[in-house]
Structure formats: C-alpha cells, structure tokens
Amino acid sequence: MTTHAASPAWSLPSYRLAMRRIRLLLVDDHHMVRQALRSHIARWPDMELVGEAADGEEAVRKADILSPDVVVMDIRMPRMNGIEATKLIIEAHPSVCVIGLSFEVGTPREEALLKAGAYRVIDKGASSNQLHHAISQTVDRHRSACLPRGR
Numbered sequence: 001m002t003t004h005a006a007s008p009a010w011s012l013p014s015y016r017l018a019m020r021r022i023r024l025l026l027v028d029d030h031h032m033v034r035q036a037l038r039s040h041i042a043r044w045p046d047m048e049l050v051g052e053a054a055d056g057e058e059a060v061r062k063a064d065i066l067s068p069d070v071v072v073m074d075i076r077m078p079r080m081n082g083i084e085a086t087k088l089i090i091e092a093h094p095s096v097c098v099i100g101l102s103f104e105v106g107t108p109r110e111e112a113l114l115k116a117g118a119y120r121v122i123d124k125g126a127s128s129n130q131l132h133h134a135i136s137q138t139v140d141r142h143r144s145a146c147l148p149r150g151r
Helices: 014-018 031-041 056-066 082-092 108-116 128-141
Strands: 022-027 047-053 070-073 097-102 120-123
Touching (some): 022 031, 031 128, 070 082, 082 097, 082 108, 108 120
Parallel strands (some): 022 047
C-alpha cells in the first residue's frame, strides 16, 4: 500500500487557495536563519518570498522596491534595528503588515516593536508551521490593511 503525505495546501481554507499568494520580505542579519526560512517558505503554496534583507536599512529599501504584503522582521540587527525599520516601513507603506521574529519575546524590545507598528512578535524558537500560521492569521485578521490593493 502506498501512502501519500498530505499536501500543506490541503489544510488551507478554500478562500486562501483562491487568493493570490501573500508576498513576504524576510529580514534577519543571520544568513543561516534566512536560508532555513527560505526553504520552508518555498513549500508554502499560499506565500511567496519576494526578497530578503540582512539589516534594517536594507529592509526599508527593499520594502520600497518590492511592495511586500508582510515583512517578517528580526529585532536586533546591525546598522538599523528592526524597531526603527518597522517604524519607517509602516510610515511609508501603511498597508504592510510587519511580524517580528525574535528571541526578544517578552522583553521591552518586543513591546517597542509592537509600538513601532508590528502586528505581533513570534519567538525564533517557534516551528515553521507556527510562523506560517501566524502570518496567515495576521493577514486574515487584517486583510484590509495587509492586502488593500486587491491583490
């Protein structure tokens, strides 16, 4: 008897499969973190990685160029941290949803990121499935904010 692994798309709500893919910008100063997340995102049929950045300054520039729906943002980075970058991205692009990804959960830095405009912060120790769920849930709850252009 042959068994087949369930496709991740099978567990998605039918309206999500009919929508266009959620455009993600991944921001983290650690190459290995970005590489690991890139491989997971590539398997998510409802999401598309449109770019990566290694620091806040690069994130702000790429958000201007790539028009992501969601930015997955680290907090601690060189040159410009995720708090400052989030504030600048949200000021320039109010429709972008920022989701923090950090070991700073439960700290004043998490609070500062949320105050800067992030919708939520996910612990870096979470599974990729938890990150996928957090992105999906954030977009579903804030659809008019995250996907305003009829995408």
